Amino acid sequence: MAITKKEYDFVIIGSGLGGLACAYILASEGHSVIVLEKNHQIGGNLQVFSREKCIFDTGVHYIGSLDEGENLNQFFKYFGLMKKLKLKRMDEDGFDVIRFKDGKEFKHAQGYENFIATLTKQFPEEKNAIVSYCNAIKETCQQFPVYNLEIPNSSHVNNIALLSMNAYEHIAAITSNKLLQNVLAGTNGLYAGEKESTPWYVHALIMNSYLTGAYRLKDGGSQIAIHMSKSIKALGAEIYKRKEVVGANFKENGEIQEVILKSGEVVKGKKFISNVHPAITIDIFGENRFLKAYTKRIKGLKDTSSSFIVHLVFKENTFNYLNYNIYQVNIDDVWGTVNYNPKEWPQSYFVCTPANSKNETFAESMSVMTYMDSKETDQWADTHNTIANKNNRGADYEAFKKEKEEKVITVLEEQFPDIRLKIKSIYSTTPLTFRDYIGDKTGALYGIAKDNRNPLKTSINSRTKIKNLSLTGQNIVLHGVLGVTIGAFVTCFEFVDKHQLINKVKNS
Numbered sequence: 011m012a013i014t015k016k017e018y019d020f021v022i023i024g025s026g027l028g029g030l031a032c033a034y035i036l037a038s039e040g041h042s043v044i045v046l047e048k049n050h051q052i053g054g055n056l057q058v059f060s061r062e063k064c065i066f067d068t069g070v071h072y073i074g075s076l077d078e079g080e081n082l083n084q085f086f087k088y089f090g091l092m093k094k095l096k097l098k099r100m101d102e103d104g105f106d107v108i109r110f111k112d113g114k115e116f117k118h119a120q121g122y123e124n125f126i127a128t129l130t131k132q133f134p135e136e137k138n139a140i141v142s143y144c145n146a147i148k149e150t151c152q153q154f155p156v157y158n159l160e161i162p163n164s165s166h167v168n169n170i171a172l173l174s175m176n177a178y179e180h181i182a183a184i185t186s187n188k189l190l191q192n193v194l195a196g197t198n199g200l201y202a203g204e205k206e207s208t209p210w211y212v213h214a215l216i217m218n219s220y221l222t223g224a225y226r227l228k229d230g231g232s233q234i235a236i237h238m239s240k241s242i243k244a245l246g247a248e249i250y251k252r253k254e255v256v257g258a259n260f261k262e263n264g265e266i267q268e269v270i271l272k273s274g275e276v277v278k279g280k281k282f283i284s285n286v287h288p289a290i291t292i293d294i295f296g297e298n299r300f301l302k303a304y305t306k307r308i309k310g311l312k313d314t315s316s317s318f319i320v321h322l323v324f325k326e327n328t329f330n331y332l333n334y335n336i337y338q339v340n341i342d343d344v345w346g347t348v349n350y351n352p353k354e355w356p357q358s359y360f361v362c363t364p365a366n367s368k369n370e371t372f373a374e375s376m377s378v379m380t381y382m383d384s385k386e387t388d389q390w391a392d393t394h395n396t397i398a399n400k401n402n403r404g405a406d407y408e409a410f411k412k413e414k415e416e417k418v419i420t421v422l423e424e425q426f427p428d429i430r431l432k433i434k435s436i437y438s439t440t441p442l443t444f445r446d447y448i449g450d451k452t453g454a455l456y457g458i459a460k461d462n463r464n465p466l467k468t469s470i471n472s473r474t475k476i477k478n479l480s481l482t483g484q485n486i487v488l489h490g491v492l493g494v495t496i497g498a499f500v501t502c503f504e505f506v507d508k509h510q511l512i513n514k515v516k517n518s
């Protein structure tokens with residue numbers, strides 16, 4: 011579809027949740043908005059794909075803070091989503107199960123009291139530590155105003171010192187019981203946790219969100235993007251797919267005049283918001299437009315690990331639906347899983363059976379996610395393959411995938427001995443799949459890795475040196491559906507009265 015020649019108030023590059031949330035906020039405030047997406051499907055990591063009538067999520071398996079009164083529930087009410095989403099509340103008494111090599115299982119239950127009571131049964135002598143851990147999480151969350159639907163002052167965090175606290179160390183200071191430490195941090199795959207560098211606040215904000223309402227999205231997370239895009243269009247904004255932004259033309263004062271698309275079309279705007287990884291954003295607009303020190307810092311930042319995901323389609327009615335996720339850890343220290351030993355791979359994995367509205371008893375499918383360093387697929391790095399830009403990476407790549415799939419299914423059999431008999435077909439995605447669909451450099455799970463040793467270095471401001479270019483998305487505040495939503499508000503505070511905006515969310 012051809013784009014009109016008008017000058018938009020806001021041109022948003024990328025239709026990930028961050029781009030869509032900004033589009034909704036700004037269009038609601040009466041601005042003219044256009045969203046440009048390079049893929050054939052909107053949503054970024056909210057995209058789904060289907061195989062043999064099974065819908066698979068690519069990048070969102072469950073979301074938290076959705077119980078009545080919780081922050082994401084309120085944000086989703088503001089976006090008009092809460093009544094539209096098909097949700098499945100996960101097991102009250104164990105939505106996440108941490109499972110170790112010896113088969114021992116520990117459950118994370120929903121609600122703080124339930125969480126404490128459930129874990130105390132297995133760690134009776136550690137009750138005080140578990141209570142202290144929960145209190146520490148709640149106290150930390152209090153320091154993030156937008157997370158609590160409060161109006162921030164200058165920063166999105168009240169107590170900057172919090173950013174320097176290390177997650178592993180903080181948990182170790184609460185309890186010296188190694189097993190309990192592992193259980194409390196057992197879901198660190200949610201943020202690709204690293205022992206030396208993952209900040210405590212990342213752990214706390216994410217744990218709190220799941221403890222206050224963990225839900226799956228029935229029939230896939232793309233429903234968030236689909237409903238949002240309908241509402242955004244109803245507000246008069248435009249969204250275009252297969253429109254990759256590759257460059258820009260500038261005014262004499264250094265501001266962006268228009269973005270250039272791969273097709274050669276141009277789109278004029280007063281202000282521009284990039285939902286694309288900051289390092290790629292620099293490439294799009296040109297290194298010479300940013301301070302050298304900024305470019306060096308952003309391009310030098312480490313991304314979170316990438317992943318290999320095996321997607322299984324089950325024979326009909328053979329595998330029971332699991333209303334919980336399993337975090338399997340086959341090494342002694344949960345913090346060692348991300349820097350796995352390639353010879354022992356996979357040393358940890360995450361299992362989820364997607365919820366679907368057709369059958370609540372049996373699972374149609376299963377996704378098994380494990381870490382994979384993007385270096386493992388380096389030999390095919392020159393190949394690019396998406397639906398919008400189809401290519402074949404070759405037989406050796408397919409053989410690599412088959413070998414890895416086999417390894418994952420072999421370790422899975424230790425937990426589900428007869429699983430192989432139930433599998434109808436197997437699909438998988440590699441770091442390259444994520445790189446190509448999301449448009450970053452490494453297929454990172456969650457964008458730039460936060461580092462408590464140098465928090466300012468890994469903090470990305472939504473403003474840039476180019477006066478009319480802002481950033482949004484998972485690198486601004488935090489990744490994940492909740493983190494990206496908060497990040498979109500932080501980006502939009504620059505353009506919309508933050509008091510009024512937060513009040514609108516509160517009163518939704």
Ligand SMILES: Cc1cc2nc3c(=O)[nH]c(=O)nc-3n(C[C@H](O)[C@H](O)[C@H](O)COP(=O)(O)OP(=O)(O)OC[C@H]3O[C@@H](n4cnc5c(N)ncnc54)[C@H](O)[C@@H]3O)c2cc1C
Nearest residue numbers: 024026027028048054055069071072255449483484490491
């Ligand atoms: C495997 C995996 C599992 C996850 N599981 C969960 C989970 O269970 N729960 C949860 O809350 N979060 C989860 N996350 C994290 C969450 O999905 C992301 O943090 C979030 O969706 C990122 O949103 P974003 O706004 O940063 O945009 P992204 O999703 O990164 O999207 C960016 C968009 O920009 C587009 N784009 C890029 N370059 C261009 C260009 N040049 N021109 C036009 N468009 C462009 C891309 O195509 C893409 O659509 C998971 C992530 C992954 C990868």
